[in-house]
Structure formats: structure tokens, C-alpha cells
Amino acid sequence: DQQVKQNSPSLSVQEGRISILNCDYTNSMFDYFLWYKKYPAEGPTFLISISSIKDKNEDGRFTVFLNKSAKHLSLHIVPSQPGDSAVYFCAASALTGGSEKLVFGKGMKLTVNP
Amino acid sequence: DTGVSQDPRHKITKRGQNVTFRCDPISEHNRLYWYRQTLGQGPEFLTYFQNEAQLEKSRLLSDRFSAERPKGSFSTLEIQRTEQGDSAMYLCASSSQNWEETQYFGPGTRLLVL
Numbered sequence: 001d002q003q004v005k006q007n008s009p010s011l012s013v014q015e016g017r018i019s020i021l022n023c024d025y026t027n028s029m030f031d032y033f034l035w036y037k038k039y040p041a042e043g044p045t046f047l048i049s050i051s052s053i054k055d056k057n058e059d060g061r062f063t064v065f066l067n068k069s070a071k072h073l074s075l076h077i078v079p080s081q082p083g084d085s086a087v088y089f090c091a092a093s094a095l096t097g098g099s100e101k102l103v104f105g106k107g108m109k110l111t112v113n114p
Numbered sequence: 115d116t117g118v119s120q121d122p123r124h125k126i127t128k129r130g131q132n133v134t135f136r137c138d139p140i141s142e143h144n145r146l147y148w149y150r151q152t153l154g155q156g157p158e159f160l161t162y163f164q165n166e167a168q169l170e171k172s173r174l175l176s177d178r179f180s181a182e183r184p185k186g187s188f189s190t191l192e193i194q195r196t197e198q199g200d201s202a203m204y205l206c207a208s209s210s211q212n213w214e215e216t217q218y219f220g221p222g223t224r225l226l227v228l
Contacts, residue, residue: 004156034216043118043205043219044157089156100145100209101170102217104156 003027004092006105015114019077023090023105026071030092034102035064035075037086044089048075080112118220120206126226127196134192135223139208146189147217148181149205150174157205163189164211196227 005024013019021035031052036044050057050064050073057064063076077084087109091102119138127133139146144165149157160179161171165186175181178196183189193200203224207217 036219041221041224043120043207043221046216046218049216091156099170100162101147101159101172102149102157103159106154106156 001026002106003030004090004103004105006088006090006108008108009106010109010111012111012113013080015082015112016079019075019080019084019110019112021075021077021088021090021108021110023073023075024071025073025092027092027094027103028071029094029096029099030103032093032095033064033066033073034091034093035062036089036091036104037084038089038107039086047088077110080110082112082114084112085110118206118208118218120204120220120223122223123221124224124226126228128228129196129198131196132192132194133196133225134190135204135206135225137189137191137206137208137220139188139206140218143208143210143218144186145209145211145215145217146183147207147209148189148191149207149219151203151205151222152201160191193225196225198227201225201227 034049035047038044066073087107090105147162148160151157163183178194203222205222207219209215209217
């Protein structure tokens with residue numbers, strides 16, 4: 001079963017506007033969440049992370065929000081730039097449970113139009 | 115240090131042949147991970163090492179797969195008697211031992227089994 005879900009396969013936004021990427025998870029043991037960006041023929045590149053003790057983490061244009069009760073997190077990119085066009089993966093791990101592995105969603109393709 | 119490196123970047127082989135991939139982690143990282151990514155999916159965890167010890171293995175890692183990290187530095191992933199279903203991108207990541215330390219990915223090895 002898919003423990004990390006990215007239900008929208010794609011998103012298209014205009015340059016300068018906000019991009020909101022969503023992610024849901026089912027495993028209540030997950031306590032650490034990450035977003036990665038991936039270009040074709042490259043490995044995933046780390047963007048931003050958040051621990052379950054927080055509900056928001058911000059780094060420049062990227063902000064991640066965590067709603068533990070809803071088992072939902074989102075990545076906000078503002079302002080969006082054409083170079084942000086890529087596939088974005090949400091990932092989670094259960095560090096407190098002693099598991100180092102990342103569980104990934106299927107990804108969402110973001111297209112930022114000039 | 116330029117990050118995680120993987121070799122080869124591409125491999126085409128015939129069904130039934132053995133293949134071996136190499137991963138060199140970021141030099142100060144003592145944790146090393148292998149993931150597999152197929153088309154339309156997120157990366158899936160295969161196994162991970164802390165130094166030379168293999169601490170966790172996925173059920174995806176059948177007996178045809180073996181991973182080693184003999185001196186706690188580089189790692190190899192071998193697939194014996196390859197099958198067409200083994201065609202995928204094989205990703206390596208590394209991290210340090212600190213709590214919530216990010217996993218940084220290499221560029222991957224794309225395997226095609228004919």
C-alpha cells in the first residue's frame with residue numbers, strides 16, 4: 001500500500017505565482033518529512049525538510065507546512081520560477097522508530113510557465 | 115568533495131547476465147543507502163549500511179541482489195541473473211549519523227535488461 005501519497009500527478013503555474021504541492025501519509029510513525037526535486041536523468045536533489053515537532057519550516061522561497069492531525073504536508077514555492085519546473089517528491093521516515101529508510105510518494109510534475 | 119557519485123551511469127545487459135554497480139558516498143558520511151526507481155514511481159528503498167554493517171534490507175531485495183560496503187566507504191550492488199523486471203534507475207544516497215540528517219542522492223545508474 002502507498003504510505004505516502006501525492007494525488008496530483010501534475011501542476012502548471014505562471015511565473016511569479018505561488019505553487020502549492022500536497023502530500024498525504026498514512027503511517028502515524030512517520031516523524032520526519034522531506035521534499036526532493038528531480039530533473040530527468042539526475043538523482044533527487046534535497047529541497048527542505050520538517051520534523052514532526054514543528055508545523056512550519058521556511059527556506060528562502062520554499063516553505064513546508066505539516067498538519068499532523070490530518071497527516072498532510074504541503075510545499076509552497078513563492079514566487080515560482082521557470083527553473084522550478086521538475087518532478088517533486090515527498091518523502092517520510094520514522095526516525096524515532098529506528099528506521100532510516102525514506103518512503104517516497106510517486107511524485108508530481110511542476111511546470112512553471114514564463 | 116563533489117557529492118555522491120555512481121558508476122556506470124548507464125548499463126544495458128542481456129537477460130541472465132550479472133551486473134555490478136558502484137557508489138561512492140560523500141566522504142564524511144558513514145551511512146549509505148540504495149534505492150530503485152521505476153517509471154512513474156518514487157524511489158523505493160532497497161538497503162542501507164552504517165559503516166560496513168548492512169542494517170536494513172527491503173523485501174524487494176531478492177536473493178539475486180547483494181550489496182556490500184567492505185571498508186565502510188564505497189558500496190557495490192550486484193544483480194545476478196538479471197531479469198527484464200530489474201530494468202530501473204538504481205539510486206545511491208549517503209548521510210551522516212546525526213539525527214535528522216538529510217540523505218543526499220547520486221545521479222543514479224540506469225539499467226536496461228533486454
